[in-house]
Amino acid sequence: MTWMRTLVAILLTLLLQVSVVQYFELWGNRPDLPLLLLIFLAQKSGAAGGTLLGFATGSFQDIFVPHTLGMNMLAKSVVGNVVGKISENVVVDTPLWNVGFIAATVLMHDFLYLLLYTRLDLPRFFPMFFLHAVPTAIYTAAVGALVLVASAWIQGGWVANFSQRSDRG
Amino acid sequence: MQRPEGLTRNSDRIVLVVCVGLSLWVMSWGEDLRVQRATKWAHFVATPVENVFQFMADLRTLRSENDELRTRLTALRVDAAYVEARRDRIEELERRAGFYERHRGQLRPATVIELLDGRIPIQAVVRFEDESDCAVLTPVVNERGLVGRVTQVLSPTTARVQLLTSQESRISVEVASSGVNGILAYNGRGFSMDNVPLGSEVSNGDRVFTSGLGKSVPRGIEVGKVKSVRFSSSDLFLKVQIEPAVRFNALDRVYLVTRPGPWYFRPGDMFRSEADSSGSSTAVEAVEP
Numbered sequence: 409m410t411w412m413r414t415l416v417a418i419l420l421t422l423l424l425q426v427s428v429v430q431y432f433e434l435w436g437n438r439p440d441l442p443l444l445l446l447i448f449l450a451q452k453s454g455a456a457g458g459t460l461l462g463f464a465t466g467s468f469q470d471i472f473v474p475h476t477l478g479m480n481m482l483a484k485s486v487v488g489n490v491v492g493k494i495s496e497n498v499v500v501d502t503p504l505w506n507v508g509f510i511a512a513t514v515l516m517h518d519f520l521y522l523l524l525y526t527r528l529d530l531p532r533f534f535p536m537f538f539l540h541a542v543p544t545a546i547y548t549a550a551v552g553a554l555v556l557v558a559s560a561w562i563q564g565g566w567v568a569n570f571s572q573r574s575d576r577g
Numbered sequence: 578m579q580r581p582e583g584l585t586r587n588s589d590r591i592v593l594v595v596c597v598g599l600s601l602w603v604m605s606w607g608e609d610l611r612v613q614r615a616t617k618w619a620h621f622v623a624t625p626v627e628n629v630f631q632f633m634a635d636l637r638t639l640r641s642e643n644d645e646l647r648t649r650l651t652a653l654r655v656d657a658a659y660v661e662a663r664r665d666r667i668e669e670l671e672r673r674a675g676f677y678e679r680h681r682g683q684l685r686p687a688t689v690i691e692l693l694d695g696r697i698p699i700q701a702v703v704r705f706e707d708e709s710d711c712a713v714l715t716p717v718v719n720e721r722g723l724v725g726r727v728t729q730v731l732s733p734t735t736a737r738v739q740l741l742t743s744q745e746s747r748i749s750v751e752v753a754s755s756g757v758n759g760i761l762a763y764n765g766r767g768f769s770m771d772n773v774p775l776g777s778e779v780s781n782g783d784r785v786f787t788s789g790l791g792k793s794v795p796r797g798i799e800v801g802k803v804k805s806v807r808f809s810s811s812d813l814f815l816k817v818q819i820e821p822a823v824r825f826n827a828l829d830r831v832y833l834v835t836r837p838g839p840w841y842f843r844p845g846d847m848f849r850s851e852a853d854s855s856g857s858s859t860a861v862e863a864v865e866p
Contacts, residue, residue, distance in 0.1 A: 419626065455589035463596040471622060474615035475608070482600030489593045524604070 414449060418465050421445045426472075437543040439551040440514060442469060446484060447491055447513050447552070455492035462488025476525065483520040487513055506556055511549035515541060684718070684832035685711070690735075697825055699743040701725070705833065708733040714793040716834040722799035722822035723748065723787060724831050736833075741768070741800070742825050750800050751788035752779050758788050761800055761819065768801065768819040779806050779817055795834065 425441045432438065446465050450458030462484035469480040491513055518541030526532040606614070687705045692698035701724075705711065715727040717738050725740040739746055741763060748761040750770060755778035759770035773779060783803040789796030804820040 419622075423626075456592040459589070459592045459596050463599070466600070467618075468622065470603075471615045471618040474612040477606070477611040477615050478600045478602075478604035481603065482597055485593065485596035485600060489589065493589070 414461065415464070417445060417449075418442065418461075418468060422465075422468055434547060435543065437540065437547050439548045440517075440544060441548075441551070443484070443487070443514055443517055444510065444548055444552050444555065446488055447510055448555075450488045450491040451495040453488075453492055454496055455489050458488030458490075458492030458495075459485050460488070462486070479521055479524040482524065483517050486520060487517045490516065503553065503556065507549045507553045510552040511545045514545035514548045518544060683834075683836040685835050687717075687736075687831050687833055689828045689831060692826070692828060697742050698828075699740050700728075701738045701740060701828060701831075702731070702735060703738055703831055703833075704735050710835055711736050711833055716794045716798065717831050718798055718834060719823060719828065719831045721824070722801065723794065724823050724825075724828065726793060727833070738831075740825055741821065741823070747791070748794055748800070749788045749790035750785050752777075752803065753784040753786050755779065755783070758790065759817065761785070767804075768821055770803075770817040770819050771814065773815040773817050775808055775813065775815060777815060779803055779815060781805060785819055798834075 421441045421444075425438075429438050429441060442465050446458070446462055449461050453461060463481055465488075466480035466482070466484035469484075470477045494509075519537065522533050522536050522541060526536065603611070685705055687703040689701050690704050691702040693700040693702070703717070711727060711730055713727055713730065715736075717724045717726060723741065725738045725743070725746065727736045728739040729737040731737055741748065741761065744763055744765060746761075746763060749758065750761045751758045752770075757773055757777040757779055759773040762769055762771055770779075770785065781803050785800045785802060787794045787796055787798045787800060799822050801819045801821040801823075804818040806818075807816040808814075
């Protein structure tokens with residue numbers, strides 16, 4: 409029933425995104441929790457799993473905004489695939505890498521999404537990208553860092569591993 | 578078993594191509610079709626979630642109501658135990674005093690099928706559920722108190738009832754708090770309790786019950802309460818106005834008292850005599866004075 413739990417997690421995250429996250433808005437930018445969840449899930453699922461998860465997450469997001477139907481599906485499918493593929497091939501587990509990876513993924517997602525949204529209208533695309541996508545990527549990466557720290561604190565693994573590695577280094 | 582690397586890579590690509598293809602296909606739809614289908618899917622996805630939240634809300638309400646009911650049940654159990662203890666005590670005292678008895682009695686349900694004569698009816702025709710041992714002068718009550726008496730048995734399942742609002746009706750009553758006796762009558766404008774001597778202890782709000790002295794109606798059926806008490810030095814009796822317990826223009830279900838109910842009556846009155854003479858198994862036991 410892993411897929412069921414995953415589905416519930418995606419739905420809950422979407423619910424959080426439309427209910428709670430609006431109260432954490434900074435200068436008009438919000439962290440993208442569904443994308444953050446997709447990154448975490450795709451890292452464990454591989455390229456094919458990441459693609460399907462991205463497609464599912466995008467579908468759920470899109471059906472509530474009919475005007476952009478299909479855009480989130482496509483952007484998130486590609487992002488899920490890329491994240492899964494990178495995670496299969498790159499084995500780096502440092503906090504900085506994780507945070508940077510999240511930020512880069514968010515930028516890639518928004519890049520694709522905004523290209524589709526603006527229909528390749530570059531004069532519209534660039535301002536939106538720099539004024540919206542970049543701050544969102546930073547904000548999402550910061551939230552991702554918090555989630556990672558919280559997760560490590562709960563599991564007691566990552567911080568311990570990191571400090572051990574630092575001592576050895 | 579591990580899949581070959583080529584197959585894995587190919588399946589990744591196939592999945593990606595399919596997902597991207599589907600996304601592009603969806604994006605190619607017209608605006609109306611997109612809105613229509615998205616609304617349908619959103620409804621499909623949101624309904625179970627809404628149901629879950631609704632279920633949780635219902636569950637919360639149910640729990641709070643359940644807690645409240647448990648609390649009330651506990652309070653009622655305590656009350657019931659107290660009332661039972663008091664009843665035992667009362668029965669014990671009655672047994673020692675020797676002049677009251679308790680009997681479970683019997684009521685026959687009946688439906689009022691006709692109210693006769695005017696805005697405030699003075700007669701009613703009632704129909705019983707089944708053939709009843711109804712006789713003339715059988716008292717008729719409802720959940721509020723005494724309604725009247727049967728004056729005519731029309732058929733095995735119907736009877737005519739004279740209501741207390743009839744000016745010909747006279748019922749022996751007593752004030753519950755002081756035991757002062759009187760006659761309940763209706764004069765066309767209101768109820769009065771007649772023949773109450775000056776100096777009797779009667780106050781506004783005192784509850785009035787049948788006294789059983791007339792022998793046609795058992796003792797202890799509620800009639801109403803005292804509305805006002807007036808007197809003048811030239812009169813021999815108090816003028817006691819009674820507010821009836823029963824609403825006579827809204828009668829629906831009534832009960833024929835075919836055997837006295839959970840009220841008190843004196844040994845030797847007509848009900849006991851009837852019970853004894855009929856040899857019924859529910860006959861009242863003799864009471865030791």
